[in-house]
Amino acid sequence: MIEFTGVGHRYGERTVLDGVDLTLPERRVALIGSNGSGKSTLARTVNGLVTPTAGSVRVDGRDPARQGSAVRRRVGFVFSDPDSQIVMPTAVEDVAFSLRRTVRNHAERTRRATEVLTEFGLGDHVEHPAHQLSGGQKQLLALCSVLVLDPDVLVCDEPTTLLDLRNKRAFAQRLAGLRQQVLLATHDLDLLDGFDRVVVLDEGRVVADDEPGPAVAFYRKICAA
Amino acid sequence: MTPLGLYEPGTSLLHRAPAGPSLLVLLVFAAGTVAVADPWLLAAACGLVALGFVVARIPWRRVRPLLRTLLLVLVLVGGIQWWLLGPDRALVIALRLVAAIGAASLFTLTTRVDDLVSAVQRALGPLRRFGVDPEAVGLLVGLTIQSVGTLSGIAGQVRAAAKARGAGGSVTAFAVPFMVRTLRHADALGEALVARGWGEGGTDDEGGAADKNGAADESGAVDESGAVDEDDSTDGDESGRSPRRPTGAA
Numbered sequence A: 001m002i003e004f005t006g007v008g009h010r011y012g013e014r015t016v017l018d019g020v021d022l023t024l025p026e027r028r029v030a031l032i033g034s035n036g037s038g039k040s041t042l043a044r045t046v047n048g049l050v051t052p053t054a055g056s057v058r059v060d061g062r063d064p065a066r067q068g069s070a071v072r073r074r075v076g077f078v079f080s081d082p083d084s085q086i087v088m089p090t091a092v093e094d095v096a097f098s099l100r101r102t103v104r105n106h107a108e109r110t111r112r113a114t115e116v117l118t119e120f121g122l123g124d125h126v127e128h129p130a131h132q133l134s135g136g137q138k139q140l141l142a143l144c145s146v147l148v149l150d151p152d153v154l155v156c157d158e159p160t161t162l163l164d165l166r167n168k169r170a171f172a173q174r175l176a177g178l179r180q181q182v183l184l185a186t187h188d189l190d191l192l193d194g195f196d197r198v199v200v201l202d203e204g205r206v207v208a209d210d211e212p213g214p215a216v217a218f219y220r221k222i223c224a225a
Numbered sequence B: 001m002t003p004l005g006l007y008e009p010g011t012s013l014l015h016r017a018p019a020g021p022s023l024l025v026l027l028v029f030a031a032g033t034v035a036v037a038d039p040w041l042l043a044a045a046c047g048l049v050a051l052g053f054v055v056a057r058i059p060w061r062r063v064r065p066l067l068r069t070l071l072l073v074l075v076l077v078g079g080i081q082w083w084l085l086g087p088d089r090a091l092v093i094a095l096r097l098v099a100a101i102g103a104a105s106l107f108t109l110t111t112r113v114d115d116l117v118s119a120v121q122r123a124l125g126p127l128r129r130f131g132v133d134p135e136a137v138g139l140l141v142g143l144t145i146q147s148v149g150t151l152s153g154i155a156g157q158v159r160a161a162a163k164a165r166g167a168g169g170s171v172t173a174f175a176v177p178f179m180v181r182t183l184r185h186a187d188a189l190g191e192a193l194v195a196r197g198w199g200e201g202g203t204d205d206e207g208g209a210a211d212k213n214g215a216a217d218e219s220g221a222v223d224e225s226g227a228v229d230e231d232d233s234t235d236g237d238e239s240g241r242s243p244r245r246p247t248g249a250a
Helices: A039-045 A068-074 A090-100 A108-121 A137-147 A165-176 A212-224 B019-035 B039-055 B060-085 B087-110 B113-130 B134-164 B173-193
Strands: A002-011 A014-024 A028-032 A054-059 A075-078 A153-157 A181-184 A195-203 A205-210
Touching: A002 A039, A014 A039, A014 A054, A014 A195, A014 A205, A028 A039, A028 A212, A028 B039, A039 A153, A039 A181, A068 A075, A075 A137, A075 B173, A090 A108, A090 A137, A090 B113, A090 B134, A108 A137, A108 B113, A195 A212, A205 A212, B019 B039, B019 B087, B019 B113, B060 B087, B113 B134, B134 B173
Parallel strands: A028 A181, A028 A195, A075 A153, A153 A181
Antiparallel strands: A002 A014, A002 A054, A195 A205
């Protein structure tokens, strides 16, 4: 369960989040809003990448600002640009890199990394240079690198921004099948099928919070205004 | 175009050689090329490296860009040395460069970065008592090798963008966006490393008591089943949800 209590955040003089109160027990939650609405900042507070300047965040009762390591073991994060997330030269090494702190045995790390890559359709690219994969494959690789640690919560910040329609659908399908609680910050409304709850942000405030249909309709309305 | 090649999968003797001893051999070899000034010996060292590429069965498509880079280095560095120091010294320096860069490329083409990082961590393990963090140094080595390819890719994209704007020869049109993109990449990489559990101490402010499946920490907010204490769920309804804002009410 993710809880935001009076969460506010400022970058210098600019307020990007303002008094966000949310309790999110649902499995599939989306944050939508126009550019600069604060959805990425809010998503980043969940694993402590951003520490709010006001209020508090709790993930299963833990505070990411004070218990960063413990929270990050539970919360995986997928960024919009997989190139920035890939650390090692080949796909299998990158996934295995995530396991370095928890699995000492090299062969076991490689085995588990290969297993996850195969599960996500990258079995033929295990030894492939990671930066030479297609955009969709890179994003799947980023997802594998996070999921190999079996987190309880997955936060995705605009994960389909750089993907074409086919890869976007493939990525959405993978997300839909996950056991994890997913918090998705996006302005790609096609991804919201099957989501339990959609929170609309505007100028750092929650302006709507509903099921996908009405929330998206409301978002379209404020965008058109 | 990068002098250091990414790993090329294979089963050759060089591929199977353990990363630690391979790195040691590379360091000794590189030091040797600096110590030796006999062009015949240096030429023999270059021949040895070439033989290494054959033994490792590195495909031509991987060798070709390396040769292009070496040729460029030779023309630039060799030319300047020839002009400054004469042909004999220029030849020695050029051969040193070819041998050292060739050996380093062979090493990265036949050694997984993951193995190299593990080898560095193992080697530095005893220094932990002196305050050295082997994991951090290993990660640094891995990232350094990885960044060669990344920076090379950024440079290529920036050069193409400058050319498209008709500023192919402008140093400013290359240097400014290259630096901006490099710094942005460094920022994003740092953030990604933190998100993946690196770049932070092993403990939390409250003692790092909680592990993934662990019981409650000092905040006492979570029990082993993951249920939230009543004290912590003050603004939820019976289902644990926060009250939703009606979509038309904002």
